[in-house]
Amino acid sequence: MARLFGTDGVRGVANEGLTAELALGLSVAAAHVLTEAKAGADGGPEAAADGARPVAVVGRDPRASGEFLEAAVVAGLASAGVDVLRVGVLPTPAVAYLTGSLGADLGVMLSASHNPMPDNGIKFFARGGHKLADELEDRIEALHREHAAGEPWARPTGAGVGRVRDYDEGFDNYVAHLVGVLPNRLDGLKVVIDGAHGAASRVSPEAFARAGADVITIGTDPDGLNINDDCGSTHIDGLRDAVVRHGADLGVAHDGDADRCLAVDADGHEIDGDQILAVLAFAMKEAGQLRKDTVVATVMSNLGFKLALEQAGVELVQTAVGDRYVLEEMKRGGFSLGGEQSGHVIVLDHATTGDGTLTGLMLAARVAATGKPLAQLAAVMERLPQVLVNVPDVDKSRVGTAPELISAVAEAERELGETGRVLLRSSGTEPLVRVMVEAADIEHARAVAGRLADVVKRALG
Numbered sequence: 304m305a306r307l308f309g310t311d312g313v314r315g316v317a318n319e320g321l322t323a324e325l326a327l328g329l330s331v332a333a334a335h336v337l338t339e340a341k342a343g344a345d346g347g348p349e350a351a352a353d354g355a356r357p358v359a360v361v362g363r364d365p366r367a368s369g370e371f372l373e374a375a376v377v378a379g380l381a382s383a384g385v386d387v388l389r390v391g392v393l394p395t396p397a398v399a400y401l402t403g404s405l406g407a408d409l410g411v412m413l414s415a416s417h418n419p420m421p422d423n424g425i426k427f428f429a430r431g432g433h434k435l436a437d438e439l440e441d442r443i444e445a446l447h448r449e450h451a452a453g454e455p456w457a458r459p460t461g462a463g464v465g466r467v468r469d470y471d472e473g474f475d476n477y478v479a480h481l482v483g484v485l486p487n488r489l490d491g492l493k494v495v496i497d498g499a500h501g502a503a504s505r506v507s508p509e510a511f512a513r514a515g516a517d518v519i520t521i522g523t524d525p526d527g528l529n530i531n532d533d534c535g536s537t538h539i540d541g542l543r544d545a546v547v548r549h550g551a552d553l554g555v556a557h558d559g560d561a562d563r564c565l566a567v568d569a570d571g572h573e574i575d576g577d578q579i580l581a582v583l584a585f586a587m588k589e590a591g592q593l594r595k596d597t598v599v600a601t602v603m604s605n606l607g608f609k610l611a612l613e614q615a616g617v618e619l620v621q622t623a624v625g626d627r628y629v630l631e632e633m634k635r636g637g638f639s640l641g642g643e644q645s646g647h648v649i650v651l652d653h654a655t656t657g658d659g660t661l662t663g664l665m666l667a668a669r670v671a672a673t674g675k676p677l678a679q680l681a682a683v684m685e686r687l688p689q690v691l692v693n694v695p696d697v698d699k700s701r702v703g704t705a706p707e708l709i710s711a712v713a714e715a716e717r718e719l720g721e722t723g724r725v726l727l728r729s730s731g732t733e734p735l736v737r738v739m740v741e742a743a744d745i746e747h748a749r750a751v752a753g754r755l756a757d758v759v760k761r762a763l764g
Contacts, residue, residue: 307447308440310625312426314415317368321423323375330379330411331456332447333427334359336439337409338385356465360405360428362390362398362473363413364502364560367527368423372413376425380411381465382458390473392525394502394561395426396658397477403432403655404476414502414560417537420530432655434627474506481510481661484653486590487672490515494667495554497542498523499535503561507660511555514664519549531558536565536646536659543571552670553677555663562626563646564659566666568678576646577608578681579666583648584617584640585683586669592639592652593617599632599641601625606724606741611684624728626657687722688745690752692738697763699729699736711758715740715751723748725755736763 307313313329315321338357359380363369369392377387385408390401395412402410410428418424427435427443435443450456458464494516498504504523511518521541522534534541536556546554546567553574554567566574580598587593597618600608604621612619620636622628626647633641633651642648647657654661670677702708708727715725723742730737738755742748 307444310627311416312424314418314422314424316421317366317372317423321372321425323371326372326375326425327379328447328451329425329443330376331383331450332443333409333411334380334383334385335446335456336442337427337429339408339430357385357408358388358405359385360388360390360398360402360407360410360470360473361413362393362395362401362411362502364530365392365500365504365525365527366413366415366420366423366530366559368421369413370527372423372425376411376413377467381467383465384459384463385409385465387465387467388470388473389467390470392502392505393473393477394506394658394660396562396654396656396661397473397502397506399428399432399656400477400480400654401432401470401473402428402430404480412560416560416562417499417531417535417558420528420532434630434656478506478510478513481664482513484661485514485664485668487668488515489664489667489671492553492667492671493517493519493549493551495519495521495542495545495549495551496523496663497521497535497539497545497554497556498561499531499557499559500525500529501531501535501557501559501561503557503660507555507557507561507663510660510664511667514668516667519545519551521545535559536563539565539567539573543567543573547571553667555667557659557663558646561659562657564648564662564666565646566663566677568681569676570678572678574677574681575686576642576644576648577605578684578686579646579648579662580640580642581608581611581684582669582680583650583662583665584612585615586665586672587640588615588617594637594639597636597638599629599636599638601629601643602726603644603739605644605684605686605689606722607685607687615683630656687741687743688748690740690745690748692752692756694736694738694756694759694763696734697736697759699734699763701763702727702729702736702759705762707762708758711755715755719747719751723751725751727755727759
C-alpha cells in the first residue's frame, strides 16, 4: 500500500485523491498523535490538568478547494476534542510561526505549494511549529488506516468537543515578527513583489511596506483559481518585466504557500536560491550570526556556490534533496542558515521552516545596509552552467551499483576536473533517473550529460 505522506505532507488532486473524508480522517489521527497526551477513557486526547483542551492552528492558501478541505480539517480536529484557531489565508511559515508563538499543540496548513490549482495538500506541524519526522507521519497514517478500517474511537461529547474560532490577529502578529527581526530598515528601496496569487499576497507587501520599502505588486489578486498561474517563483518573466519597467532595485517572487523566494536584480536577471544563500551567509558571517561559519544546502546546489563559500572561509554541509533534510541537518549540527537552489531558505534563529517573505526581507535589508545593487552582492558567486537530463523507464534501484554506469561517471568526473561535477539522482515516485552535469562551459556540460544519459539507458534500461 502506497504511503500517503510524501516529502512535504499529503498531496493530491483536491476532491479526487485528496478528499474531504481523507482530510477529516487524517486530522483526527493527527489530533491523537500530536497532542502527545495519554488517551483518556474515551480514547481521545485528554485535557490537561487545568482542564484546557489541546489547541491547533489551521491555515490555508487561497485555492478554492482549500475552503472545503479547511472545513473538513477543522471538523476532524474539533470532533477529536481539539480547540481550533482558524487563521485563514496565510503562508505556510506563518502557520508554523503561530503554532510555536501561541503554544499550540499542532498546526495544519492546506496548500500544494507551487503545484497548479487543482492540487492541494495537508501539512502538519508539531509543537513549536516544527515539521514532522517520518516516524510521526507513519504513526498518523497508521492510526488513520485503523480508523478507516472500522477501529472504533469514542468521541468526546458535550463540553468535551473542541471549539472553533477565527484568529484574525494572526496576520498582524506574523507581519510584526517578520519586520521585528530585520537588522535594518528598507527605506529608499523600490521593490516589486510577485505573490503568485497565493498565500503571501497580503502578507509580503504589508511586511515590506512596514519595513520602509516602496512596494509595487503583481500576482497579488487571488481568486481561488489563479494561484501559480503564469506567475510566482516558477514563472518569473512577469517579475523581470515589472522590475525593469518600474526602475525597481529588486524583485521578489514567492510560490503558492510562500515558503520559498527567488529574486531578480535591477536589470531583471534572476537571483536563485544559491545566490540568495551566499548573500545572506556573508552578511550573517560579518555580523557574527553564522553559527560555526557553516551553511547547509542540498547536493543540487551549484558548484559555484561551494567554491564561493570556500573562498570566504565558510563550510558547506550537503544533504539529500528536500528542505526537510536541510532542516534536520541544521538542527543536528546547530547551524543557523540553510536552503535549496529552488529558493527554500531557512534562517533557524527566526523561523522553523523555509520562509519566502523573511528571505526576501533579509535580502532587501542587505541591499539597503550596504548601498550595493543586488547584482553586485550576488556576484560573490559565479553560477556554473547546469544541465539536467531526465532518463525515464529505467531500473532506478541500480543507479548506484551498475558497473558500466559507475565507470562512466568516474570518467566524466576526471574529464570535468575541479570546475565541474556529475550527479545522478533517482526519482522518488517514477522509474526515472536524473543526470545533472555542471561545467564552466555549457556545451561541454551538455555533451557530458548526453553521453551519461545514453549510458543510463543502456545500463539500467
